[in-house]
Amino acid sequence: MDNINHLVYNYLIELGLTDTLAINLNMLALALGLILLVFLVDFLIRKLLIQAFTQFAKRSKTNFDDLLISNKVPRNVAHIVPLLIALEFIDVVFIDFPAFEVFFERGLSVFAIVLILWIVRSVLHTLKDYFKTLPNLKDKPIDSFIQVFMIFVWVIGIFSAIALITRIPFLNFITGLGAASAVVILIFKDTILGFVASIQVSINDMVRIGDWVTFEKYGADGDVIEINLSTVKVQNFDKTITTIPTYALISDSFKNWRGMTASDGRRIKRALYIKQSGVKYLTDDDVNRLKNIQLITAYLESRQGDIKNYNTQNNINKELLLNGRNLTNIGVFRKYIDVYLKNHSAINKDMMIMARQLAPTTQGIPMEIYAFSSDKRWENYEYIMSDIFDHLIASLPYFDLEVFELPSGTRFDFMALDAETSPKAIGTE
Structure with missing residues (x-):
């Protein structure tokens, strides 16, 4: 291995270059060689992996693998092997520069954390798109749950990267953040409220994607097209889109028309x-005239007979319509x-x-x-x-x-004119 580490160095020394210049050029040559190797391996593995996934997706009956490709999961996974090669040979490149070796190792370790986050995000987006194709889940707030999980992943990733750079053990670093928890809660207030609201909306089945909702406070009256961690998007019937904070669904009153659409009328x-x-009151002549209306003919005949019997039995004086029972x-x-x-x-x-x-x-x-x-x-x-x-x-x-x-x-104008020109009005002038 030592021969490989100093292959260029030995050659340059034979050419008569100084020791310092030979060491620097040797490091530069090894770094360029490693970069070329990493890019070549990355290109080949990425092409092979994407092609293999594509061929498998064509033969598969499910669309999950197609979604993996569209969300770039194979592309991100392909970066793992070049990264491992770079971590393996970084000590070879900087054998004569220990400080540089530590710096680049930490940089590659941070990149490894970022790569893992990319892969997790791609997989989560794939799951989100796949769940939305399932009949039982397409109206559920999948975006909210994915975003919540992604926030936790990013927080863990960022904390891990900081702990790695500062060389502080991860658990000690998390413990030290306890004092800053109030600041974190203040910064992520809307996110926390949205997270709690998303859970309550899902558990209580308050809103689904596709529901017709009316939210007068925000001027929303239309169909829910998206529910995520922080907002709910409603496409109004005039095709405009209203954005509502997710936590407003549990803090304010709104109308969901799902019950109507699910009912029979x-x-x-x-x-x-x-x-x-x-x-x-109706006289007998009025009642007989209304009997010509076919929808109520039977009703009028029945009621008229009942009323006449009552009035006769109780000796009601019908010279005045007010007396007794009447229609x-x-x-x-x-x-x-x-x-x-x-x-x-x-x-x-x-x-x-x-x-x-x-x-x-x-x-x-x-x-x-x-x-x-x-x-x-x-x-x-x-x-x-x-x-x-x-x-x-x-x-x-x-x-x-x-x-x-x-x-x-116009009627008021005529009434005023009549009042002004009436004999009584004229006589008082």
Whole structure:
């Protein structure tokens, strides 16, 4: 081995060069030779390994090996052999320069740690991409778990490199960091919060990739496309993307529409505001006229008979409609809505169907519809709901009812003009 170490040195001495110059040139020649050897071995092994993986991937039925190639796992693994060669022959190159040998050995050791981190990162990215192709895991926050594990790996790698450079035992180095733990926690506050949030989101199954969520605080209303350690990305329906801190999922309130999409219908909950002045009792003539509406003919005949029997048995004076039991136009209209919804082809009959009257307001009497459309697609859902309310608004005049609406500005102008030109107003001038 000594002959190899000083092969160039002996030749240069024979040529008459000084001892110092010969030693330096000998080290330079050995270093160049080692560099060329390392690059040549790295090139050959990288080509062979990538080609072998590629051929194996073509024959394999799974896509895991394809993902290994796309994430450069074979390329990174190929660097291991050249690195081992460099570590083995570093003492040969710097046999006459012990200080340089120690320096480069530490440098190669640090590079070995970095190489291991590269390999681990490539494997983790491969696992992440592979898990996303599995039906049972594609909606889980895989990115968060991979990032958490990668952070731990990088922290261990960085601490190992520092301990190696400073020649401090790893355990002693970690123990010494205890005093700086508060600073570390402050620096990685968002990461720690995101890590805790990711665990809670996953365990409680709060959000999955593909869920439709509404987060009013951040202006998000769309589908979740990515969940990682620090952020959740939501693609809104206008194709913009909103980024939400992961820990906001457990600290703030948001709406997840998964329950709706997984159910058999999408809820319709909307009210008509009916003018209160139009509400009245129905006379027999009114009831007979409304019997022409086929959906409530049977109901009116049954109710009219029951009410007449009650009033007759109790000697009710029907010269005044207020006395006894009576039908009202708003009550019959409410029954009409109920029957209409139950006969509507787009309404899910197995879920709740209800037409209810809410407390009167300054804008009229709310008549609310509560039902579920069978079609949950947004466009079709809006069409179904609009179709229902188009029909109900158009049907109000048949019940002598009106939708409440505030007077327009034009109407106010005419009212003011009428007031100014009325005989009473003129007479007071």
